[in-house]
Amino acid sequence: MSKKLKVAVVGCGGIANGKHLPSLSRLKDTVELVAFCDIIVERAEKAKEQYGAEGAKVYEDYKELLKDSSIDVVHVCTPNDSHAPITIAALEADKHVMCEKPMAKTAADARAMLEAAKRTGKKLTIGYNNRFRPDSQHLKKVAESGRLGEVYFAKAHAIRRRAVPTWGVFLDEEKQGGGPLIDIGTHALDLALWTMNNYKPKAVLGSVYHKLSHKENAANAFGSWDPKEFTVEDSAFGMITFENGATVVLESSWALNTLDVKEAKVTLCGTEGGADMEDGLRLNGEEFSRLWETKVDTGAGGVAFYSGSAETDPQLEARLWIEAILNDTDPVVLPEQALVVSEILEAIYESAKTGKTVYLNN
Numbered sequence: 001m002s003k004k005l006k007v008a009v010v011g012c013g014g015i016a017n018g019k020h021l022p023s024l025s026r027l028k029d030t031v032e033l034v035a036f037c038d039i040i041v042e043r044a045e046k047a048k049e050q051y052g053a054e055g056a057k058v059y060e061d062y063k064e065l066l067k068d069s070s071i072d073v074v075h076v077c078t079p080n081d082s083h084a085p086i087t088i089a090a091l092e093a094d095k096h097v098m099c100e101k102p103m104a105k106t107a108a109d110a111r112a113m114l115e116a117a118k119r120t121g122k123k124l125t126i127g128y129n130n131r132f133r134p135d136s137q138h139l140k141k142v143a144e145s146g147r148l149g150e151v152y153f154a155k156a157h158a159i160r161r162r163a164v165p166t167w168g169v170f171l172d173e174e175k176q177g178g179g180p181l182i183d184i185g186t187h188a189l190d191l192a193l194w195t196m197n198n199y200k201p202k203a204v205l206g207s208v209y210h211k212l213s214h215k216e217n218a219a220n221a222f223g224s225w226d227p228k229e230f231t232v233e234d235s236a237f238g239m240i241t242f243e244n245g246a247t248v249v250l251e252s253s254w255a256l257n258t259l260d261v262k263e264a265k266v267t268l269c270g271t272e273g274g275a276d277m278e279d280g281l282r283l284n285g286e287e288f289s290r291l292w293e294t295k296v297d298t299g300a301g302g303v304a305f306y307s308g309s310a311e312t313d314p315q316l317e318a319r320l321w322i323e324a325i326l327n328d329t330d331p332v333v334l335p336e337q338a339l340v341v342s343e344i345l346e347a348i349y350e351s352a353k354t355g356k357t358v359y360l361n362n
């Protein structure tokens with residue numbers, strides 16, 4: 001691997017600074033951060049100062065950035081409604097693209113992104129970073145090995161008690177396309193489909209609630225929300241059945257009166273065994289007429305006071321993505337898979353509106 005990829009970041013806000021920039025900047029042998037874009041240009045300037053290679057450039061308009069033919073890769077870290085236009089323009093400008101989750105605001109936009117990737121032959125991946133956690137990685141291996149048998153029931157958990165994101169545009173229906181379902185339900189559903197390896201949904205029934213969003217001075221991890229701004233749902237639930245008869249129950253909330261808080265986790269139930277992410281990764285089954293359960297140590301088993309591993313999940317996500325480009329292999333998160341997640345989320349919203357089951361054609 002001799003070539004260094006020239007990487008640009010569009011949208012220099014929370015996730016760019018929290019995940020993409022620190023992870024990419026570690027890949028000193030393979031990545032150079034050469035361009036930064038934000039409509040709030042000071043954010044792009046700040047990111048350039050902290051992470052930019054020598055001569056790195058700052059842009060206010062992503063279309064100008066895309067004119068630079070030396071850029072190989074673009075990371076799209078903007079609100080959901082701009083994922084599709086920026087990603088499609090970047091693919092058409094001959095760049096590989098990592099776009100943040102969810103793939104897009106609508107399934108039609110996500111489909112257009114996939115088509116653009118196919119048309120241009122460039123790589124496209126979506127930032128479903130929870131796949132790169134040690135528990136998720138291990139569960140994927142367990143499920144692939146067949147030890148769970150046929151997984152016919154799963155739960156996708158995205159439940160917060162009171163953690164409504166009050167910064168940026170998360171409460172804005174127009175910009176984001178929805179609330180907790182499209183924001184965090186998307187991660188849990190992605191984990192469920194990926195670990196089950198089931199991308200053939202058949203029917204979707206959903207319900208969506210705006211039950212707590214009107215409350216003034218609400219307790220909230222990120223500070224009280226403004227009820228006038230909170231136009232998206234505060235919780236949403238879905239039941240998805242699949243062509244092979246499997247069922248997934250998806251539960252998502254930013255604010256719900258519950259003590260059963262679980263986020264970006266799955267529970268899988270198969271004919272030979274089960275798994276959940278309660279307190280790490282647990283497996284369960286039956287043997288010699290007895291039930292068993294076991295806890296998988298997903299740490300490195302290192303020093304007693306330090307359980308860290310050499311690479312965090314965002315770092316692994318970034319490294320494998322860059323290697324997929326350099327080695328011309330598939331990225332871990334395929335756009336085809338992310339599209340199915342978006343189709344199901346949209347079907348939950350539609351079903352909640354109409355009160356009817358939505359049938360998906362594959």
Ligand SMILES: NC(=O)c1ccc[n+]([C@@H]2O[C@H](COP(=O)([O-])OP(=O)(O)OC[C@H]3O[C@@H](n4cnc5c(N)ncnc54)[C@H](O)[C@@H]3O)[C@@H](O)[C@H]2O)c1
Nearest residue numbers: 011012013014015038039040077078079080100101102168
């Ligand atoms: N993978 C994860 O777990 C995770 C976590 C948080 C956010 N996200 C996703 O990342 C995206 C951004 O979220 P965030 O928390 O960083 O939001 P944010 O508001 O902190 O940052 C978004 C940035 O994009 C900029 N921007 C908006 N439109 C732009 C445009 N057209 N061109 C250039 N810049 C533009 C904004 O000025 C802002 O600085 C969302 O899609 C969100 O779903 C993913």
